[in-house]
Amino acid sequence: MLTNMYRIGVDVGGTNTDAALLDVQALNTPGRGVIASHKTSTTPDITSGITNAIRAVLAEGSTSVGNADLGSHVLSVTIGTTHFVNALIEADARRLSRVAVVRLCGPYTRMLPPFTDFPKGLRQIIEGGAYYLGGGLEVDGREITPLDRDEVAACVKKIQAASIDTIAIVGVFSPLDTEGRHEDTCKKIIAEIDPSLNVVCSHGVGPPGLLARENATILNAAILATARRTISGFGAAMRRLRLGCPLYLSQNDGTLISAEAAAAYPIKTFASGPTNSMTGAAFLAGLDSRGAEKSADSENFQTLVVDIGGTTTDVCALLPSGFPRPAPNYVDVGGVRTAFAMPEVVSIGLGGGSKVKVDADTGTVTVGPDSVGHRLTECARIFGGSDLTTSDIAVASGDADELGDPKAIAELKASLPASTVAAARATIRTMLEKVVDQMRVSAAPIHVLLVGGGSLLLPPGDSLSNVARCTRPIHHGAANAVGAAIAKVSGEVDTIVLLEGRDERDVVDAAKAQAVQAAVDAGADAEDVRIVAVESIPLQYVHNKATRLIVKAVGRLATPTSLPPRLDVDETNVEAADAVEVDEGAKEHREPPVPAAKPALLVDLSEYRPEVCDGVWYISEVDLDLIATGTGVLGTGGGGPSYQELLHGLHLLEHGGARGKMRVVAPPSLDDDALVCFGSWYGAPSVINERISSGGEITKGIDMLKAILHIDSFQAVLTDEIGGGNGMSAFATGVHYDIPVVDGDAMGRAYPTMYHAIPYVYGQPIAPCALSDAQGNVNVIMSADSPERVERLLRTAAVELGLGCAVCAKPLPGNVIKKYVVPNTISQAWYLGRAVHIARRSKTSLTDAIFATTTGKVLFTGKIVSVSRDVTRGYTMGRVLIAPVSDDGGDSESAASSEAPHMLIPFQNEYLYAAWSDAKGTETRELVCTVPDLISILGHDGEALGSQELRYGLRVTVIGMPAHPLWKTEKGLAVGGPAGFDLDIPFTGVGEYSPPRSVIEEYGS
CATH class of the missing domain: 3.30.420 (Nucleotidyltransferase; domain 5)
Known part of the structure; x- marks a missing residue:
């Protein structure tokens, strides 16, 4: 057993670099094992500050423990830094590379090109072109199209010609590709052609969800060169200090990553500070x-x-x-x-470096956000500078007399008015x-x-x-440095597995063993590693039991059997690392850039007026942003991702000639005999999130029906369901045909099947009905004996088409639409979104804002303590159990054993009912709300959570809203009420329905 073992933690901030030296064998003592700590200014080249901080704690520690060569007993150094993420936040072109994105996707994903949701300033620096190649997988493991070596080679030539040296490879369903058939093979081909190119594969960066994983891969690739240079500088600092122990960086989740792995995946350290x-x-x-x-x-x-x-x-x-x-x-x-x-x-x-400013006319005192950063000892008045900072205020208050130059402090206290000090402290x-x-x-x-x-x-x-x-x-x-020093090691498996024909326990056990081994390989003590999280999320509608499996193991850093070598290095001969300018301090503090997908942040929503002229509402970027939030609330857990449709709409407005074509009209404006078309996305949200569409599937299906039914044109397009992404899918269709979207929908919410549209509940024809995909496949159901049969036929075909396609039902005349449409639901989504955005910005009650625009009430507020999912008849069935928020507001198990009522919400993609239960999830049979009334689960920011997004620990608010009266009739309840889902429970509502306000009426005058 080794004795006198130490670990060093370092945290590099924009202003200061902190270091702490911990005695491994004294971590449970009152002093928590901290032998020494030191704070020094972050230096422009970063590594000098790290060297100074580590040298200082080694010197102090050597004095404390009486060991002149304490460095020989240091087992590890862990560094946390915000250097990489600040380069992105500041859009610093000196530290970012241009990135070419290679998608292995076949005909898919064109609807949302790479960089779609990047802020414009960052995009201009990083964007290096997008290339769509063959390859990618379906959710069941089939190839979308084969990977073509010649196509990859031609792509590399184009990238070389554009003088790009960094590539992000993103394959559809690459987390499923455990054999590396596509991304890894593509990377090998590129390396054979040009070994100098830097290539990052997405499956090593993020989980399923193509756009978010691709974004992370692009960011990782963009910062790669800076990360390698910076981490090399960290190694140089250790060599100067003759430390031969391993070097780690701290990750976003508070665990460790080796320096070598961090150099390959720097994005995993972005939130480490x-x-x-x-x-x-x-x-x-x-x-x-x-x-x-x-x-x-x-x-x-x-x-x-x-x-x-x-x-x-x-x-x-x-x-x-x-x-x-x-x-x-x-x-x-x-x-x-x-x-x-x-x-x-x-x-x-x-x-501590925030600038304090006093308005010469009014005497008003403001604090920050501008900061002198790491130049505090040069700029602050307590050091003889000219900038009044918060540190000056603290010293002038008599709270930090040890900080600063005595002469400068005396001058400050003599000249600074007491009223300014008091006002700054109050601020x-x-x-x-x-x-x-x-x-x-x-x-x-x-x-x-x-x-x-x-x-x-x-x-x-x-x-x-x-x-x-x-x-x-x-x-x-020095808490930041201590956190780095005591960080543990993790291993994680996040993949999609096919469970059909396999024992799920064996698959999970294998994933656990893989996660444990990953932690051990990363340096964890094999005796201490334990599984801390297992999450199994079945994908909706699939028949092969495709399941996203997430397993995480954590353990303390292993203690070596022998002390690391003490390097015999002449400091003067150590090659200096490339100088890298410090991330903060040399610049004024700046707020993060506004994401391209959040145009509502750029306007004062209390003053914003949508454009309505002659009964037509012309949709803007701000309107789309608000509607996207509102359709999430109305999605009742389903309807697909609103975010993709928001991005698609924004892209059309900016690049697709959609201005003036993206418009909405009220249902009464329709002619009785004019035809209105339908078209929406159909399949599994988890597939649609990963295998993004080409963008032309809906119009391809509508065109097929036009040909079959000999239709020349349409007056408008109607949204099938207002909930989720489908609540916005009609906008692109309207732009394509240059027809307006009707302010309403066929459900007033989201439901899991086509036959849940109100016109079909009341006997209107659903067929002919077309199902289409991006590869040119169109399946038409000419007729069927019932809407339910149409649904079963569609679902069977959708599985063959990869569970990501478009469905288009028979167009209906205007008089039918006006009779069976749920009116003004696009307006309702807009008002809901505006309410959430304003409340979030003003820090006022989200639910009060929501119910000022829509009838309903809060059903429950708490923490998710259990989520279970299973696939039955192709549908994801599940239950979420929500506990009352524990008094500590944290991840306390006391809530789970409490006698306080819990809320249980079963779902079939959408939420079916809410009932009181005990802590074990046993229902009391006391219902709170059932379908067809709307149940929505909101996150802390007011954004709705889809059933596929539910996970343990999230703080949520459950709200209920009344459904349209057409759902409350005998026919409506038979299909859309509990009986329609084989539930032997009575309908329980949350109040009387109130028609939504109309944007066209309110803003058209």
């Missing part, structure tokens, strides 16, 4: 071992970490495990949507109180762990009005 601070704070406060805290009166706390750095303040809620609360679903990185597991962190422009306190309120998840008292070098902005003994307890853990100033 905030995560280090959060895990370090929990460790120093002892929450990693004690779990949820309780006060003397046994009242639980919700614990927030407030990390005040030099430029920003990061706030995160802690789980009792000591890890940060994860962000739900997708995460924006530099304005780009990715699907990484990152902590849910809210940042504001407040730090700082208000900023912190607001961001704490933003992160709280319950009414329980808040315990803040205050860490970071800028924590002097809130002096000891001072607190926030909305905080019950404020604690500065020991070594709080």
Whole structure:
């Protein structure tokens, strides 16, 4: 057994570089094993600051433990840095490469080209062209088309001619391609042609969901050269210090990654800075071992970490495990949507270097977001500079007399008015109180762990009005470095498996063993590795039991059997790493770029007026953004992804000549005998998310029906279902034929089958009906004995077509549409979206805003504690159990054993009913709401969650909304009520239906 073993953690921020030295054998002592810590300014070349910080803690540690050569007992160095992600946030062309994207997709994915949702500034720097090649897989493992070597070679020549040296390869369903038939083979072909090209394959970067995985792959490729150079610099710093131990970087989830792996996948380290601070704070406060805290009166706390750095303040809620609360679903990185597991962190422009400004006319004091960053010792007045900063305010208040030059401090205190100091302190306190309120998840008292070098902005003994307890853990100033030092090692499997004909337990056990081995291979102690998460998510509508399987294993870093070698290196002979300019500080603090897919952020929605002229509503980018949010709320868990349709609509408005053609009219404007066409996406949302359509499938099916029925033209197009992505699919159809979209839909929500459209419930014909895909296949059902039979025939054909296609039913005349349409649902989606966006921006109640526009009520608020899914008759059946939010607001198991009522919501793609249950999910048979009334589950940001997005730990609000009266008749309930889903329960509603407001009527005058 080795003795005197140490680990070093380093965190490189925009202002300061922190280092901490920990005794591995004293981690459970009151001092938490911290032998030494040191804070130094981040240097322009980064590596010098790292070298200085590590050298300082080694010197201090050597003195403390009496070991002159303590460096020979260092087992590892772990570095966390925001350098890579800041290059993207700042759109710094010096540190980003242009990237060519090669999609292996056959005829698919053209609807959404690469870089579609990149902010324009970042896109101009990174975009290096898009190439669509053969290849890619169906969800059942079949090839879409074969990979063509000659086609790859021709593509490489084009990329070379464009002087691009970095390539992102993205194959459809590549996470399913465990044999590497396509992406890896394509990479080998490219390497044979030109070994100098940098190539990144998407299956090593992200999970299923093509666009988010592709975005992450592009970002990873763009930063690759900088990452290699920077990590090489980290290695040079260790050589200068003669440290022969392994070098690690901390990942987004608070675990470790080797330097070699980080150089290949730098995107996995993007969120490591905030995560280090959060895990370090929990460790120093002892929450990693004690779990949820309780006060003397046994009242639980919700614990927030407030990390005040030099430029920003990061706030995160802690789980009792000591890890940060994860962000739900997708995460924006530099304005780009990715699907990484990152902590849910809210940042504001407040730090020790934030500039304090006083308006000469009004005397108003403002703080930040501009910052002097790492130039604090040059620019702040306490160091003789000319900029008034928050650190100056802290010193002038008498809270940090040890900071700064005594002479400069005396001059500051003599010249700075007390009123300015008081106003700045009040502003700082208000900023912190607001961001704490933003992160709280319950009414329980808040315990803040205050860490970071800028924590002097809130002096000891001072607190926030909305905080019950404020604690500065020991070594709080180095919590980020401590978090890096104590990080564990993880191994993860995230793939799609085909379970048909296989024992699911054997498949899961094999995935567990693979995850454990991945953790051990990454450096974890084999005796300590344990499985911390297993999630099995069946894909909707598939017949081969295709299932997304996510398994994660975590263990502490293994202790070597012998001490690492002490390098005998002459520092003067170590080749200096390339200088890389520091990420923050040299520039003014800037807010992150607005994502291209969020145009509503660019306008004042309270003043925004949609364009309505002569009874026609002309759709803008802002309208699309609002409608996308609203269709999610109306989706009741289904309807497919709204995000893709939003991007498609934005792309058409910008590049497709859609302006003036993308328009909406009210149902009464239709002529009785004019024909209205239908067309929507049909299949499994999980497939549609991955095998993105070509964009022409719907119109191909409509054209087939036109030919069969000898139809010349249509007056308008009607949305089949307003819920989810299908609620927006008609916009592109309207643009194609230059006809308007009717303000309404055939369901008033989302339902899992075609025959759930109201016209078919009341006897209107569904056939002839066409099913079409991107490869030119069109399947037409001329007639059937019932709408249910049409659905079964369509579903069988859809499986053969890969479960991602378009369905187009028989066009119907205007008088039928006016009789059976649910009116004004596009308007309803618009009003809902506007309400959510305004409430989110103003930090007011999301549900109050929603119900100011739509009739309904809150059914429950809580945390998802269980999700089960199975495939029955081709449909994803499941149940989600929601517990009341535990008092600590964290990931507390106390909620699961509580006697408080839980809510159980079964779903068949869409949510079927909500009922009270106990903590085990046993129903009390007390119903809260059932179909056809709408049940929607909202995330903390007001965005609706599809049934495929439900996962353990998410904080959610369940709302109910009344369905249209046509669903409440005997015929309507027989199809769309509980009986239509073979449920032996009575219909239970949530109130009387109120017709939605009309945008055309309100804004047309």
